[in-house]
Amino acid sequence: MEGGWLAGGRLLLCLTVHLLLQGRGDTFTINCSGFDQHGVDPAAFQAVFDRKAFRPVINYSLPTQVNISFTLSAILEVDAQLQLLTSFLWINMMWDNPFISWNPEECVNINKLTIAAENLWIPDIIISESMTVDKTPPGLTAYVSSEGRIQYNKPGRVTSICNLDIFYFPFDQQNCTVTFSSFLHTVDSLVLGMDKEVWEITDTSRDVIQTQGEWELQGINMATPTMSVGSHTYDQIIFYVAIRRRPRLYVINLLVPSSFLVAIDALSFYLPAENENRAPFKITLLLGYNVFLLMMNDLLPASGTPLISVYFALCLSMMVLSLLETIFITYLLHLATTQPPPMPRWLHSLLLHGTRATRCCPTVPQKGTKGLDLTPAHLPGLKEPVELVGTVPDPREAELRGCSGSTVARLVGLWVQFSHMMDTLLFRLYLLFMAAFVITVIVLWNT
Structure with a gap:
């Protein structure tokens, strides 16, 4: 009986495998x-x-x-x-x-x-x-x-x-x-x-x-x-x-015009400080730079703070500082030619030291034989500059004390020379800062 069940099970298994294989061949x-x-x-x-x-x-x-x-x-x-x-x-x-x-x-x-x-x-x-x-x-x-x-x-x-x-x-x-x-x-x-x-x-x-x-x-x-x-x-x-x-589109339309405007602003320092057109020229450049930024705003990313925006902001700041420097120098020259105050001794010593170091400004007279854009023929009775420092408060007091006109002219010359020296110093600081800033931006862009 048990053998019959075993034989029947084997027969069923063989039949199942046969059907599966047949189905596999028909289906696949x-x-x-x-x-x-x-x-x-x-x-x-x-x-x-x-x-x-x-x-x-x-x-x-x-x-x-x-x-x-x-x-x-x-x-x-x-x-x-x-x-x-x-x-x-x-x-x-x-x-x-x-x-x-x-x-x-x-x-x-x-x-x-x-x-x-x-x-x-x-x-x-x-x-x-x-x-x-x-x-x-x-x-x-x-x-x-x-x-x-x-x-x-x-x-x-x-x-x-x-x-x-x-x-x-x-x-x-x-x-x-x-x-x-x-x-x-x-x-x-x-x-x-x-x-x-x-x-x-x-x-x-x-x-x-x-x-x-x-x-x-x-x-x-x-x-x-x-x-x-x-x-x-x-x-x-x-x-x-x-x-x-x-980047070619942005270099041509953004960086090149901005660099030209900043370069022109730097070259405007070569205009004489006494020239009345120097400040209006810088104001015109500043307005032109603002118009340029407004026109090119669509080319800049609408979100975030890219490095080029920092570059434009610092260029604008440098142009503003350049204008402020021109206003400051103009004020010094106006003060020197109208009512020059007495020059402190430390400032006069600094002026003498700076004049020896650079030759771009008029030379301060050393022994009374050389004047500041003035000669002994024009200023009779010229005295040592050290003797004048701190002794002449204003032109009126000089006249009351019986001082000659050459003393006042000498004091005016000292302040004019100081104004020129400050103009040169600030111009060099402007170029130094601008060069350092441009190099820093180029290095950052290249990295």
């Missing part, structure tokens, strides 16, 4: 009777089309591997205010469908077919940084090989989040990420791989990229971390897309 191999030179009968793939709602796998404990690559064909826009990168991508995906296979030799040597994508299972691969709804064009097709390898390509205009650093504008480089991952499938059911090497993706993108405007592609790198959300783990591939801004 496409019937070539539907293939001919004029096309393929859709009925040959109807069993595959009916399974499109389910992940194509024989053993559900094994994940489906999807290989991904993309081609960056255009950089359309970089929005610094909203921190968005708009690009055009060709996304390539490849996976295996074990329910599709046929023998090319028996099927009129057809190795590959194109099938409407809507009839196949498509993995739900998304770009995590995307800020727009996927607008894949309808009616796309997929390539299907005789081994069941499916290749699906789709174009897309992608607007993605990108952490933009505009401090070095317009010589900035940005590194944006494009992350591919599944929306529903965890690593237990779907894993991601690479269809091409990173260098192939980079070279292809450089060859086909269409934009020749503000941005250019520098390179593409890749990382394959996993993302954990609660108790679920998702596989993902992160591509780091490095792009660089072409």
